[in-house]
Amino acid sequence: MNTPIIPSPTQRDFLVIYSNIDAHSAADGGYTGVSPFAGRGEMASCNRSYAYLLKYAKRIGMSGGFATVADISAAGTVSSYWTYTTQWNRVHTPATTTVVFDKFSNAEHTNDAAMKQLLGDSESIALYHNHDTRMLFDNKLTTHAALSQYMLPTVAVNLGSLKTMNAAKRALKKQIDNHAHIEDFTKELILKDVFGGGGDHIYKIHTDAAFAKIPTGVDDVQFLLQPFIHASNFDTGRKNGKADLRVIIGDKQILQSFIRTAKSGDFRANTKQGGAIDYITTDDIPEQVVKMIAKIQKTARLKTGMYTLDFMRSKNGNLYLVEGNASPGLTWSNPEDERRAKQLIRIIVKQLQLMK
Numbered sequence: 001m002n003t004p005i006i007p008s009p010t011q012r013d014f015l016v017i018y019s020n021i022d023a024h025s026a027a028d029g030g031y032t033g034v035s036p037f038a039g040r041g042e043m044a045s046c047n048r049s050y051a052y053l054l055k056y057a058k059r060i061g062m063s064g065g066f067a068t069v070a071d072i073s074a075a076g077t078v079s080s081y082w083t084y085t086t087q088w089n090r091v092h093t094p095a096t097t098t099v100v101f102d103k104f105s106n107a108e109h110t111n112d113a114a115m116k117q118l119l120g121d122s123e124s125i126a127l128y129h130n131h132d133t134r135m136l137f138d139n140k141l142t143t144h145a146a147l148s149q150y151m152l153p154t155v156a157v158n159l160g161s162l163k164t165m166n167a168a169k170r171a172l173k174k175q176i177d178n179h180a181h182i183e184d185f186t187k188e189l190i191l192k193d194v195f196g197g198g199g200d201h202i203y204k205i206h207t208d209a210a211f212a213k214i215p216t217g218v219d220d221v222q223f224l225l226q227p228f229i230h231a232s233n234f235d236t237g238r239k240n241g242k243a244d245l246r247v248i249i250g251d252k253q254i255l256q257s258f259i260r261t262a263k264s265g266d267f268r269a270n271t272k273q274g275g276a277i278d279y280i281t282t283d284d285i286p287e288q289v290v291k292m293i294a295k296i297q298k299t300a301r302l303k304t305g306m307y308t309l310d311f312m313r314s315k316n317g318n319l320y321l322v323e324g325n326a327s328p329g330l331t332w333s334n335p336e337d338e339r340r341a342k343q344l345i346r347i348i349v350k351q352l353q354l355m356k
Helices: 046-059 112-119 131-137 140-150 162-177 208-213 287-300 335-355
Strands: 014-018 064-068 072-074 081-084 088-091 099-103 155-157 185-193 202-205 223-229 243-250 253-261 276-280 306-313 319-325
Touching: 014 046, 046 064, 046 081, 046 335, 072 112, 099 335, 131 140, 131 319, 140 223, 140 287, 140 319, 155 162, 162 185, 162 223, 202 208, 243 287, 243 335, 253 335, 276 335, 287 306, 287 319
Parallel strands: 014 064, 014 099
Antiparallel strands: 064 081, 081 088, 155 223, 185 202, 185 223, 243 253, 243 306, 253 276, 306 319
């Protein structure tokens, strides 16, 4: 019996490795789609973002590939991957690299084995995202523990019983009562997914009975509880709803910033939830925000890598860090957003080039 010959891995300058929950492996025979992200799913817009990333990389002389956690087979190596020319192509032979654009989180330790296999025993595999920053921001409770002086009062909450919910509310009230700006907080509460993003699994709680109305199917979601505040609009952008300000930072330099305004009738400013984006120049970022960024960077010792910081300002003018994101999205929803997203992608690719 002949032993099958396993081809030697093709050397790539970098590999994008995405969560296999959101993207499909090129080796997934049960998936008939022609691109890594399902064409009709909520992640479908990522196809054009990563197509552009791979095309731009090729334009400047770099070879890249797109794989998932499920494809990891050894240190810096995947068993199959996608490429992009004028369309997405599946490659059913292995590829290896020393540079990884890591788009999967290990905050819940679900990818421990995959991360260990990807990095191997050597220090030759370089991850684009700073590991410490990812661990800080992927879990919002961890963020609050490290940066509580800049954030809203925040506690973990277990929705399993009335007893655990009341305990969380008492703990939150204690933080609120000891806060310097207690006047900012309403009697309403915000229930938020500890690990989530995009405005999913975020609820405004008006009464105790509202806890019982949280949609079913979120049994695996871990929640935190915060007071609701009435936000200002930073004196720029649209004036039709609640607003927050996102600042994108790379190696301690501000790269981009924009204000997100919630659609009428909603309190969530996320674009996925219908929020509108207004880009602003670095000079237009309020000095109050710039100063807090510097304090956060010093407190958390944020150095290398790209991340975002989201801010909200109360009607009384007090500024709060809402959350950080160690791996910001690269999708777009309108022509101006597309121009800015592609600008960010080009910055990322050039940074990957320097990591070779």
